[in-house]
Amino acid sequence: MKGTVGELGEFGLIRELTSRLTTTPAVRLGPGDDAAVVAAPDRRVVASTDVLLEGRHFRRDWSTAYDVGRKAAAQNLADIAAMGAVPTAVLLALVVPAELPATWPVELMDGIRDECQVAGAAVVGGDVVRGETITVSITALGDLRNHEPVTRSGAQPGDVVAVTGWLGWSAAGLAVLSRGFRSPRAFVEAHRRPEPPYHAGPAAASLGATSMTDVSDGLIADLGHIAESSKVRIDLRTAAIDVPTQMSDIGQAVGVDPLQWVLTGGEDHAIVATFPPDVKLPARWRVIGEVVSPPPCPR
Amino acid sequence: MKGTVGELGEFGLIRELTSRLTTTPAVRLGPGDDAAVVAAPDRRVVASTDVLLEGRHFRRDWSTAYDVGRKAAAQNLADIAAMGAVPTAVLLALVVPAELPATWPVELMDGIRDECQVAGAAVVGGDVVRGETITVSITALGDLRNHEPVTRSGAQPGDVVAVTGWLGWSAAGLAVLSRGFRSPRAFVEAHRRPEPPYHAGPAAASLGATSMTDVSDGLIADLGHIAESSKVRIDLRTAAIDVPTQMSDIGQAVGVDPLQWVLTGGEDHAIVATFPPDVKLPARWRVIGEVVSPPPCPR
Numbered sequence: 351m352k353g354t355v356g357e358l359g360e361f362g363l364i365r366e367l368t369s370r371l372t373t374t375p376a377v378r379l380g381p382g383d384d385a386a387v388v389a390a391p392d393r394r395v396v397a398s399t400d401v402l403l404e405g406r407h408f409r410r411d412w413s414t415a416y417d418v419g420r421k422a423a424a425q426n427l428a429d430i431a432a433m434g435a436v437p438t439a440v441l442l443a444l445v446v447p448a449e450l451p452a453t454w455p456v457e458l459m460d461g462i463r464d465e466c467q468v469a470g471a472a473v474v475g476g477d478v479v480r481g482e483t484i485t486v487s488i489t490a491l492g493d494l495r496n497h498e499p500v501t502r503s504g505a506q507p508g509d510v511v512a513v514t515g516w517l518g519w520s521a522a523g524l525a526v527l528s529r530g531f532r533s534p535r536a537f538v539e540a541h542r543r544p545e546p547p548y549h550a551g552p553a554a555a556s557l558g559a560t561s562m563t564d565v566s567d568g569l570i571a572d573l574g575h576i577a578e579s580s581k582v583r584i585d586l587r588t589a590a591i592d593v594p595t596q597m598s599d600i601g602q603a604v605g606v607d608p609l610q611w612v613l614t615g616g617e618d619h620a621i622v623a624t625f626p627p628d629v630k631l632p633a634r635w636r637v638i639g640e641v642v643s644p645p646p647c648p649r
Numbered sequence: 650m651k652g653t654v655g656e657l658g659e660f661g662l663i664r665e666l667t668s669r670l671t672t673t674p675a676v677r678l679g680p681g682d683d684a685a686v687v688a689a690p691d692r693r694v695v696a697s698t699d700v701l702l703e704g705r706h707f708r709r710d711w712s713t714a715y716d717v718g719r720k721a722a723a724q725n726l727a728d729i730a731a732m733g734a735v736p737t738a739v740l741l742a743l744v745v746p747a748e749l750p751a752t753w754p755v756e757l758m759d760g761i762r763d764e765c766q767v768a769g770a771a772v773v774g775g776d777v778v779r780g781e782t783i784t785v786s787i788t789a790l791g792d793l794r795n796h797e798p799v800t801r802s803g804a805q806p807g808d809v810v811a812v813t814g815w816l817g818w819s820a821a822g823l824a825v826l827s828r829g830f831r832s833p834r835a836f837v838e839a840h841r842r843p844e845p846p847y848h849a850g851p852a853a854a855s856l857g858a859t860s861m862t863d864v865s866d867g868l869i870a871d872l873g874h875i876a877e878s879s880k881v882r883i884d885l886r887t888a889a890i891d892v893p894t895q896m897s898d899i900g901q902a903v904g905v906d907p908l909q910w911v912l913t914g915g916e917d918h919a920i921v922a923t924f925p926p927d928v929k930l931p932a933r934w935r936v937i938g939e940v941v942s943p944p945p946c947p948r
Contacts, residue, residue: 378693383800383878384728384862385697385791390689394677397773398684399740399788403780429683441698443742443786474696481702482782487742489698489788492684501682563683579682 351456355480356448363452364478367459374472376438376493386474388439388491396492396499398429404484412527415454417542418486419461421617425566426490427469428546428619432564434500434555435492437469437548442476445485458486469548497555500623505561505580509624511639512631515547516540517569518608521615522597525604534596546619550634554623557631562623568614572622573639580624586639588613650755654779655747662751663777666758673771675737675792685773687738687790695791695798697728703783711826714753716841717785718760720916724865725789726768727845727918731863733799733854734791736768736847741775744784757785768847796854799922804860804879808923810938811930812890814846815839816868817907820914821896824903833895845918849933853922856930861922867913871921872938879923885938887912 355363368381379387388395400422402408408418423440430437442462446455455478466472471490523541532538546564554562561580565572570586577584593601593608601608624641625631654662667680678686687694699721701707707717722739729736741761745754754777765771770789822840831837845863853861860875869885876883892900892907900907923940924930 379798379800383798383802384731385695385734385789385798387732387793387798388694388696389692390694391692393688393690393692395687395689395694395790396684397687397738397740397788397790399742399774399786400776401742401744401778401784401786403744403778406778406780432683433686435684439696441696441788443698443700443788445700445702445782445784475698477699477786479700479702479705481705481784483744483780485700485744485780485784485786487698487700487776487784487786489696489740489742490684491694491696494686499678499682499684499686501678503682 351452353452354448355446355450355452355455358452360478363455366456370459371463371473372467377472377474381475388474390493392494392496394494396430396433396435396494397489398426399487399489400426402486413542415457416461419458420465420543422486422488423462423465424544424546424619426488427465427471427548428564430490430492431546431548431551432562432621434497434551434562435494436552437471437490437492439471439474439491440466441474441489443487444476444478445481445483446478447482448480495552500555500559500562502561502563502576503579505576505582505624505641507582507641507643508627509560509641510627510637511584511624511641512635512637513620513622514550514635515620516545516618517565517620518597518611518615520544520617521611522600525606526600529604534600537600540618544617544619547621550621557625557629559623559625562621565618565620565622566616568616569622570613581644583642583644584639585642590636590638650751652751653747654745654749654751654754657751659777662754665755669758670762670772671766676771676773680774687773689792691793691795693793695729695732695734695793696788697725698786698788699725701785712841714756715760718757719764719842721785721787722761722764723843723845723918725787726764726770726847727863729789729791730845730847730850731861731920733796733850733861734793735851736770736789736791738770738773738790739765740773740788742786743775743777744780744782745777746781747779794851799854799858799861801860801862801875802878804875804881804923804940806881806940806942807926808859808940809926809936810883810923810940811934811936812919812921813849813934814919815844815917816864816919817896817910817914819843819916820910821899821907824905825899828903833899836899839917843916843918846920849920856924856928858922858924861920864917864919864921865915867915868921869912880943882941882943883938884941889935889937
């Protein structure tokens with residue numbers, strides 16, 4: 351495809367974007383009408399929205415449009431999974447400059463579509479307008495499948511704290527990119543395209559998770575959200591958290607303690623949850639701490 | 650409230666915005682967690698998203714933040730109603746410059762909240778980030794209450810075409826504002842704050858509407874969408890459409906045929922639908938045409 355967004359025109363661009371979409375049985379009515387219709391078998395729908403701005407959340411010289419799409423979708427779909435829900439659908443509100451090559455939003459859409467497929471969801475609608483700054487605003491929907499939503503506020507003293515997914519990989523990749531390098535690839539790729547453990551969210555709900563969130567602000571910050579919402583303290587055993595050798599090597603090369611990436615890096619969208627102490631966790635969950643009572647004299 | 654968005658900070662702003670919200674029984678979990686949970690008793694959810702950009706869709710010297718909020722919400726809620734659904738919830742993705750007075754997003758949120766209340770919905774979540782251009786991206790959700798969604802594609806030859814709500818008022822108001830005037834107030838107000846007939850959407854679905862849309866691009870354009878999707882022609886009887894005397898007067902004053910505003914002005918979010926010929930329409934619907942067979946040799 352040739353030309354710019356302005357040359358293709360908004361209707362032409364919308365036609366091009368929607369022509370590339372795939373569907374699922376949950377999509378009862380896809381793009382093209384006043385609104386989409388999506389199955390919500392649980393009789394409740396889980397919904398979350400996030401905005402990514404060029405320059406602030408992504409850079410076109412560091413990430414392809416496809417990767418930005420994967421990441422934007424992943425970020426929202428992870429929020430749905432972290433409630434214990436199965437992602438079903440995504441809506442895209444996109445602002446694009448007229449002079450942007452039309453391939454950019456098209457590849458962005460391919461990325462969103464492919465990430466949705468990984469999570470079992472589909473793009474069902476959106477809006478595209480011209481403006482100065484590329485702005486990718488995504489709303490994701492999901493279904494709870496008869497589980498109660500797992501919020502941040504249910505952690506109980508005695509619960510174990512466990513995490514699944516990647517920690518610190520995106521932050522290490524960003525550190526590498528910020529210094530002008532493009533390798534090690536594994537970390538750079540992790541920064542460009544996170545891989546949230548979508549299935550782990552609903553699985554944790556089935557296992558009786560008492561609280562859950564995805565790691566978007568960093569492990570310590572996000573556990574802080576759980577502690578605050580649940581009115582508990584969380585004892586994190588940092589020794590229980592593996593730092594891969596390759597990450598230690600990068601840390602040494604750039605003069606950063608890699609544990610900092612693991613504890614404060616947010617964009618991998620790992621899932622952290624609390625469980626009753628007698629839970630039998632699947633292999634890919636690592637116990638990293640426990641929930642303890644709040645201090646006797648709360649401030 | 651004093652200071653700018655930058656001085657208040659993103660967390661401070663989010664706290665201020667969410668503190669002003671109201672709720673409804675459909676809101677099972679409101680803002681503050683990874684995602685919101687909204688009732689979807691029909692087992693399907695209707696969803697639509699739209700973006701408004703400063704300079705393109707609104708001007709801060711023509712509309713207050715409150716009015717922008719009302720309008721942004723109305724635009725999305727009308728899309729839900731035009732599917733025959735009852736609006737339930739709204740999510741807001743907001744981009745605001747750091748130097749913007751913090752009162753602006755706060756009043757915007759008040760407008761969104763109040764328009765949601767008119768439609769029976771509530772704000773359940775969102776995201777706020779700093780950026781250069783004010784960008785208001787809204788996703789609205791709704792419930793079909795056991796009716797099939799009324800799409801644009803079900804119009805049948807022989808159906809009557811009927812409309813309810815205002816037509817041309819917003820366009821007349823814009824014409825007045827564009828010429829530097831601030832009156833007549835009724836039209837300027839209609840431009841700043843449309844009043845979509847939300848209840849008419851689900852009511853039309855109950856009455857057996859065969860196709861429906863809200864008038865967002867203009868009556869002729871939106872009926873064109875129905876005709877194209879339904880593969881029919883629509884005979885519009887313009888004589889059946891009232892042009893209020895006051896609108897004729899403005900038209901004369903600014904040298905515009907007011908029928909142009911009525912036929913091509915889009916932002917009032919009236920609802921237009923097709924019904925079987927024997928339907929008994931409530932008083933506020935006006936029959937303005939009929940559906941006829943497509944031409945024998947479609948191009």
